[in-house]
Every structure is written in C-alpha cells, then in structure tokens.
Amino acid sequence: MAGTTAYAIGRSRRFKLRTPGRIVAASAMAGLIVTLAILTWALKDVPWGQIADGSLKPIIVLETASGTPLVRQGPYQGPYASYEQFPGILIDAVLSIEDRRFMEHMGVDPQGIFRALFRNIQAGSVVQGGSTITQQLIKLQYLDSDRTLKRKIQELVIAFWLEWKLGKEEILARYLNSAYLGAGATGMPAAARIYFNKDIKNLSLPEAALLAGMLKAPSQWNPIVNREGARQRTEVVLNAMVDNGKITPSRAEAAKSAFAKVNPTTPTPRSGSWFADWVTPQASEVAGSSPGSTTVRTTLVPRLQQIGEKLIADTLKKSGKSAGVSQAALVAMTPEGAVVAMVGGRDYKASQFNRAVTAMRQPGSTFKVFVFYAALKAGLTLSDRVLDAPLDIDGWSPENSGGGYRGWVTLAEAFARSLNAASVALAQEVGLDNVIAAARELGIDADLANTPSLALGTSEVNLLDLTAAYASVRLGRAPVEPWGIIDFKAADQTEAFRVGPQSPQPVDLSPFQADLIALLQLVVERGTGRGADPGVFAAGKTGTSQNNRDAWFVGFTEPLVVGVWVGNDDEAPMKGVTGGAMPAHIWRNFMRQALSDADLDTVANGSAAVDDSTSRSCNVSACSRAYRSFRPSDCTYQPYSGERRICER
Template sequence: MSRVIGYFLLAGFIILFFSAAGCATVDPEQAPDIAMPSKIVDINNKLITTVAPVNTIPVSLDEIAPAMQQAIVAIEDERFYQHRGLDFKGLLRAAYQNLRSRGIVQGGSTITQQLAKNLYLGPERTLGRKVKELFYTIKLERTYTKKEILNMYLNRIYFGQGAYGVEAAARIYFNKSAKDLTLGESAMLAGLPRAPSYYAPTTNPEGAKERQKLVLNRMRQLGMITEEAKKQALAEHIQPRTKPQVLQQAPYFVAEIIKYFTNKYTNGLEMLYANGLTIQTSLDLDMQKSAEEALEQGLNQINEEINGALVAVDPQNGYIKAMVGGRNWQKSQFNRVLARVQPGSAFKPFLYTAAVASGYTAASTIYCEPVTYQVAGAEPYAPRDHKIGYHYRPFTLKQALAISDNVVAVRLADMLGPDAIVRYARAMGIESPLRPFLSLALGTSEVTPLEMATAFGPLANQGIRCQPVYILKITDSAGRILEEQKPQLAKVIDEKVAYIVTDMLKAAVQPGGTAARIAWLFPRPAAGKTGTTEDYTNAWFVGYTPNLVAAVYVGYDDKQKKVGLTGGDIAAPIWGQFMQAALKDTEVTDFLAPPGVVQAEICTMDGLRATPLSGDTMSAYFIQGTEPKVPCLGDFGWTKPTDAGEGVRDWVENPAGRQPP
C-alpha cells in the first residue's frame, strides 16, 4: 500500500514539476538575481557599512570559518555533498505528512532548496510553490558548484537580530568576522536559522546552549569533529553581545552618501542595493570614532537633551574626515553638521581676514568704548562686550580677536563695510545667505558647521580653499571606475594674509584667549575661534592645525532653551579632546611663515614697536614693510580716561587699504 502511494506521489510531482517549469519566470541557467549590496569604505578601505534593505555583509567562502561551513551542513543538510539538490527520502516523507494534513506541515528542504526559495519565491506555503522550488533547485544544482551554493546560502540565511548572512551574524552576536569563529560559536550560530528568535543567545542563552549541543553531537556523528573537539567546544566560554551591535557606523555621513546617489541617479537606491558597488569615501573611521566619543562625553557634562555636531576636514584637499551630526542617530536623523545656526564670534576671522587684506595690521588699534549706530527702520545698534559692556581702552587687532572684543569688531566692520565681510566669507567657503549688517561681524547670520570648517581651511592652507569632498571613488562589482573625484582647489586669499590671521587666532588658544584651556588639552600648534550667541543659545569652536580643521557646535534643537555656557566652556574642550585623539599618531607640525612675512614685538596699548622700556608687549606678524617703525613709550604713552565720555584719544588706525576680492 505504501509503495502504491509512493508511485502516485512521484507521478503527481512529475506532472506538477513540468507545469511549474512552464510558468517559471526566472531562468537559473543565467546568474540568479541576487542583490549585491554596495560597500561604503573609508579612506583606508575599512568597511563603514553595506547599503542594503537589510543588514548583510557578503563574504566569500574562504572568509567563513571551516567549522561554520561544517556546522551548517551538519544541522541543515547532512547529505548536501552527496545529493543533486533533492533528498528524496526526506522529500517523500515530508510530502506524505503534508498530504495527510492537507497542508504544508513538514519540511524536507535541502540547503539548495532553501536557497531557491530565498532567491526566487515568495513566502506563501502552497503545494504549487513547493514544486516551483524543486524546479529551481535542480536548475541551481546544474548551474553552480556545491561551494558556490553553500556560499550563496551562508550569505542569505537569516540568523535573527536583523542579520542576514553569517558575516553580519558573527559581528552582531560575537563582534568578530565569520572567518574568526570558533567551533563553539559556529555551532551556536548554525543552530539559529531553524528558529532565530527562540535560539538567540542574547535572549535565550539556555536554549542556544542546548541547540549548540545538538549541532555538535550531529557533527560528531557525521565524523566532522573528534570527541575531544566536541568536548572543548561545549566547554568553551562564549559571551555573546547582550546588546546587538549597530552595524552602520558613521550614520550621518552614510546618509549623505545615500542622498548623493538618490539625487544624482534616477535609480540611485537600486544601484546601491543591488549593483555591488564599492564607494570609497574621505572618512577616516578612527577619527570618526574619536569625534563621536569627544562629542558624547562633552555633551554628557550638561544633560541628555542637549545636542551638537562635529565635523573635521583636511584643509589640503577638502576631504571630510569625520562627521557627527548629532549624539543619537536612532533618536534623530537630523544632521546638525548641515544645519544653519548663528555662529556668534566664531565668524570674526572673516572680518579680520578682510581687514588684514585691506591694509590693516595685527598692530592696528581700535578703542573699546560705547558707540551707537543708526539703522534705517530699526532701533539704534549699540554693541557691547560680553558681561562687562566696555573695556574703555584701545586694543590691537590681535588682542581684540584673542579676547573676542565685540565693540572693536563692530567698529572695524563699520570701517570696512559689511559687504567686505560678506565677500571674504563667500570667497573662503560660506555659502549660506549672509545679511550685510554691522552685526554680521558678531555672527548673526546663520551658517552650517561644515561651511565653517571649510571656510577656515584657507587660513590653514596658505590661502587655498578646497571644496568639501565626501566620495573619492565609485567602482562597480567588476572593479570598473564609475566616478572619481579629485580635490577642487582655489586660491582665495594671499598666503601672507592667511598666516597673519592664523597667528592672531593662535592667541585665542593660548593663556589670555577665549579658548585658553585648549593649550593643555591639545599641546600642539593650533589656531581657532570660540563663538557664543548673545542669548547663550549656541556655543561654537572652530579650530585648526596645518593638516586638520574641525568645527564643533553645541546647542538645543529647541531654540527656546539656552546652553548657558560659552564656546570656550563647552565647545573648545570637545574640540581639544577630539584633535588630541585624531592626531595622536601624526607628526607635530607648525604653520610655515611664507616669504614676505616678518615678526615684530609690539606694545599692546598702542601697537607701536616695543623697546626695552615697554611694559605689556606681544609678538605679531606683518607683511614686510607694514611692521611698526615708531617705538612706543612703554606704559607712559596712554592714560585711562577718568570718564567714559572724556579724554578719549583717537586710537583708530585706518590706512588706505587694498580692496577686498
């Protein structure tokens, strides 16, 4: 009787098989339609992430531990290397049970059958779908070797926790690559596909251990391992991750890469998900991790609600080396590196660059006193300094920039004209709309952290601006280059001007400057500028060395809330921690003075040449021929006025200057 049933079943399957072959929509004689996710790698070819609808990291068979290959065969399809895709004994047994139950209640699927189902068929559980599965199974076996089939299977099977493929699973559960899996770990992973949510070692360690034991026993029965190897694997201490790893690193940066493809190509997402591209980027993963740690640690000193951003750019080529658009991608995908906010006094270097290029020098002096400007259609504008209002004394431009004097900045902006500030900011890299008011000198127009890092680049790079670069090269699965981006350079300011302003900004990170604490956090030659908005809503620090520029922004997304700290208090320490970690393995270098620049010692009170009788002096750099020639008279050349409105000398030096670009 059982033999008769078997014949009928076999005949029925033959009829259904050829019917399924006739309506098959895919030809496995050709390469199967296997989506090949694209890889995004950093500048050193380290994998950042794969771009796919699911977490998957394809690897070749030789990148998978042999123990893992054996374990999956032992538990899923022990006769894999003997059959031609179908295990008829298991198939007939499953078919008999399914017919009795009038439904699909038992599976006898081989590894090839499971692969065929994943590649070509949907999730429905019908007899017709099962027969199509057999058709595709036979086609796969005729087209591919056993190793190729096993490789495809191990790259597609679901292991739970969002991991498709053994490489993703190994990283999620054990924080290692599939090639480094031990026998014990391999057996534990091999037990997952049957019921990933139940046997997951992160949620059910007892169940996972029992399943591992079953796999190891089966491997021993099949002669794949020795009894001693089995015992060692069972005794192996396996500590799976209690919290699954987030496979995507640098998520804000990756989002910009994906946006680039969707904006440039009509089928951009399809290209990324299925074409197996390799996108080499400018990012440096080590710097990225340092940036994430520095920002998180700095923000933690305030509270959990405050947010921020950090972006680092190589000023010599424009490569974006690190990008942290916020402290938690899972909570907010808003990239603050590209968000416009007021930079406060961090904007002042563009004013001082325009001034030096127009003929002012680091020794030019401007008096800090009450001053009011009439503004058409608005209330009169009266700038004040932070906390104290006015200093009632003259400052050299170098001093004024170091201590971030607002009154001096606005008076200088009035002498130059706001349009000059706009022209220089534009030339150096600011693209956001800028309002040409006197208050622009104090950073009242909104800009992005990336713009600020880019625009400080010419000061670090001898006056040469570099356009920011995300992507270096895109290659297809065959290694053909589809795109390659080269640095875009432009000379925007004179190298002598860049060096003089850099020397002025060095004073800001030294004792007496607004970011003095950086001197011990980052004991290297550096220059930079703090920024704090008038209402303490935003805090900034933008600084640089000869080979790296970084901008740090701190603020709440809800602009009704105030940071309550200055850029020197919160943003500068984040910058210092990041830079120290990012450049720890690089040679210490200083900014090189170009030909035509000379150094001179000047008096701080009048900007004249210092003498042995001079009291408070400072070093400054000048375009050759503009350095002060007249000696100062020490502390006898200036007397503090007794009243703010009386006895004020005209300390403003306003030479006929060169025109801004």
C-alpha cells in the same frame, strides 16, 4: 459478396485495434500541451536574468582609514564571500543541520521530503521541513512566500535550473550570503562581524555551529536574547555533525564545553555611526548600481572618533544639566578636508539626527573670520585701527559682551577680544557684499542675510561647513570641501580607485594666510579662547549666539582642524555658556588626546595616505557628469566606438 464482407470485418478489426493507441497518443499530446501551458503560465514572470546574475542589489562595505570594518547601526550586510572564503567547519555545520544530501540531490530531495513527512506524522506537528538549501535560496532571493500552485511550480523548475546553471558551490555561497541571522545581520559574514566581531574565516567550531543553528529561527535562537536556547541548538548542530561524519564525538564534546567562552555581543551603535550615515550616500555614488559588493575605505580614524564620542558624552553627563546644555557636536578633519571624526550628538542610539551636518545654527563670533578676511583683502593690516564705540545703524546697536567699549583698537585686538561693535564697524567699512563674498570664497554656501548683524554671525550655518572654512585658512587654499572616501574597490576588480578631495581649491589664500593665522592664534594665546589652549601651537575662534543659545569653538593645530558646538535642539538658552567655556574645553581636551597618538603622522598626511602603486585616481563626480555611460565600479565609460575606456578627468 463473401469477400467483401470479410474485407469489411478485417478493416473493422484493424480500426478497433488502432483506436486505443490513438487515444493514448492523443491523451499524451493533450497532457503535454496542458503541461506546457501550465509551465508557460507559471514561469512567464520569473526573473531568469537576475537569478543568473546573483544579488539583486549592490552591497556597500564601509571600512575605516586603516581598513577595519565600519559597521552601521541597524540592518547590516557584509561583503559577499565566495565559497572558498567560508571555513570548512561552517559549511559542514550548515549542511549537517540544513541539508545533509545537498551534494547529491538535484535541487529537490524526494528522500528528504518523505523523511520529513514521516517525522512530522510521528510528532503530530511540523517538526522538520523538506526544503533543500537550493529551495531555501529561491525563497530568500527570488520568489515571494505565497503558498500557491504557481509559486510551487516556479520553485521546482528554478531549483533544477539553478543546479544546472550555477552548481553546488555557488548556490551554497549565495545562500550563506543572503540568509538572515538576527540582530540586523544578513549573511554569515555580517553575522560573524555583528555577534563576534570576526571575519568569517576566523570562526571557531562552537561559533560556526551556533550560526548554523540560527538559520531556521534566528529570533528564537538568538544568543543575545536566548543564550540557553542558543546553547541547546548549538549542541543539536554538533550532534548532527557527528552523525554526518564531519567531526568526532570527542571534538563535539569539546566544542560543547567551549560554548561557555562564546561571547556574542549586543549590536549596540558602533563608533562612527554618524559618520557612516554621512558618508554612505557618497559611497553609493562611487559604487554605482553594479551588483555585488564594493568595499569603500573611508577617512574615519577610529581612535579619534572614540575620543570625540567619549568627551561629548562625559562632558554633558558631568556639566550638561547644570549648564542647561543637552546636546553637542564635534567634527575633526585634516587641513585637506579628510573627515577623521564626526560626533553628531550626545547619544546616537537615542537620536540619529546629525547635529554636525544637518543642524543649522547661528555661529556667533566664529563668523568674524570672514569679516577680517574681507578687511585684509581690502588692503587693511592687523595694525590698522577700528573704532570700538556705540554704533547706531537704523535703530540697531551692537553691544560688546559684558558691556563697555575700548575706543580705537587695532584689528588684531578687536578680533582677539571679539569686540562686537568694532567688528560691525569694520564690516560696514569694507562692505557687507565683500564680507559675504569672503565667506563664499572660504566655502560657506548657506543663505547669508545682507544685514549689519551678519558680522556677528546671525545667519545660520552648519558645523561641518564652518570647520571646513577654517581648514581653508590652515591649508592656504579655498574652498576645502569635506570628504570621507579614500578609495574603493569592486568585488570583481583587483585594483582600487582613489577618490580623495574633489574640489579644485582655486582660491590662493597665501597673501592673507599668515595674518589670518596670527589673528586666530591671538584668540587662543590672549583672547576669548584661552580655555582652548592645548599647550602647543593652536589657532581658533570662539562664538556665542544671542541669549547663549549656541556656543562654538572652531580652530586648528598643525595636523588637525576641529569644530565644536554645544546647545539645545529646541534652541533654549543655556545658563551663561559661551564659546570660551564648554566648547573650548572640549576642543582642548580632544586635541590633547588626539595629538598624543603615535600614528598622528598618518592623519597629518591626509588620513591614511593612498599608495599610488596599488591604486589609480577616479574623479567619480566629474566622470559621472561627463559620461552618461560612466561605470564607477571600474571607472570606465563607453565611447561611441571600441571598448570601454578609463575616465581620466
């Protein structure tokens, strides 16, 4: 009995001794389960794959024909820069002011959090944050800004994961490429271009300190709107660099003194904005959806673009009001169709509507080139005669400008003098269907009404297509499709891929080219286009729509094909303006300045001819139609078996 009692007491003591340990173990297990449940709940929708890959969207970087950056108006992000491409002074400035212990902590810095908390308590307000650069990158690119428990858990876990997955240099590079710095600039490369028109590697110490200081509050310390505030903030950054041992006090003082020479410029519309708007969809097609930056070299020649923009602005400022003209547009291209300049209106900042591409207007007598091309195809010659006399077609009678008729005239004289009655009679003789077919052959795809007035340009077209049609005549092959991309190269590729013209130009115009050029040359030499004569070989045609609502001159010299339109957006009549006046004078002045360019041979050969030894051709349009797996970034597709192959269409 006693033994039994002793056993029971001993077992009871052993049970009591084990109970606290079991409770602790059970509590730990329960805590672990709860923690795992919370982490599962918080992290289930984190885009781990996208975070690991980097940027969530492709970046397209446009360049001019010579390889200089083509910066669009509005939001702008430059090419991604690797860690090695950022200058040491910029990295030192950013780390000194943003996250001094960045290279030591593991994504979250408890020391920095407590330091910020202490200073905020001292100040009685939030004067310093405790977020690391890793956490700031997470906020910028991967998570929303909600201050919830779920988001805080996500931020903490992702910070540790990024430090393990990417490493310090990649995290810092991503941050410097994605931070917003005001004036539409996202990323340090874009800010260097917007504010200082510099490549990121060429920043001076004061400029680097200024940009680093803007990271916290780009609108508050924007040097364009608050230069004094930007100066004070720059001095704070320079002092932080001294405290961090990155620069000497004497160098900091020299940089503070040099701030007076820092001259950030207001990001006004850059030259070529209309062109950039037009070419961007094409650039997006060649870049595809690959993440990262793709550099796209365009056909734009900055000097020619600047000439065109200035001529349009100056002409309208001087004569626009008295002539009742509020808008104008200009397109310049090579005979092969490379668009080297595009002016879509009077002032891009005031109106981004591109009148060179989007506006559909009546071309007037510039359309007659298609009538006379159809006549040549029908077997007529320039010496054949057509009757310029009153004509009645179902109650409609065309009239010549200024009245009067010349009777029987040669085709050459009818075209040079832009005789309306003779042109309508000629169109009736060769057939309107054939006139429409001729326009289609030369690249006009707008709706063309099969009515007698078609011969006088009453069906609307746009300036870009009409200019390209005249380029077909100059080239001797049709159609010429306007194009704006020379080549492109993805960030992860060492080789550029040529794009260039995409149309096969199946129509041979050589049997009629000499006569068509002779007709157009007569217009400039002895006809309605004498005001366009630049003093060298030139050929072109004037055009004026009914009631002087539109006035045109389209033509070419040896290296360039240029079209000019003037008018009003509301189609209000101008005050007697004809194609032989203001448009012809703009055309003449543009050609005179453009033809004086010492580097015009480059333009004549196709706007910065591509070096075959450093690039390969890639027909993006044909390849994307042929292969669903086509990838523009390296011009490859995935066959049914084996590795990806280069598309050679």
